[in-house]
């Protein structure tokens with residue numbers, strides 16, 4: 001199995017890999033990365049069988065939540081370094097992750 005965490009933080013491929021930068025997924029940028037350097041669902045014959053389902057489900061959940069709530073940072077975390085995570089097959093947060101929700105209505 002590939003070490004996905006290291007692959008996704010390779011500074012030879014991704015500029016400032018630890019920075020949260022959704023723009024790196026814009027089509028004009030994303031197409032320029034080497035084909036197998038982005039593998040959230042692994043790759044090849046043993047790739048996640050549910051990747052399309054997972055992507056669809058995430059879009060539905062996120063768009064449903066965002067229609068009803070603003071997601072705000074929790075005061076529990078002073079800086080992003082207070083969020084402790086570990087790499088299993090995918091990234092996992094110790095003790096979950098807290099946010100504040102503000103109703104849009």
Ligand code: HEM
Nearest residue numbers: 001039040041042045046047048049050051053054089090
């Ligand atoms: C964001 C959600 C998900 C991520 C990031 C993810 C990621 C992965 C990864 C990285 C692998 C390869 C593991 C390895 O090489 O040992 C994998 C395999 C697998 N995933 Fe997912 N997965 C997700 C959701 C799901 C869901 C929702 C299902 C089922 C409903 C699922 C079913 C499977 C199965 C059965 C395999 C094994 C495939 C095989 O070995 O041939 N995954 N997944």
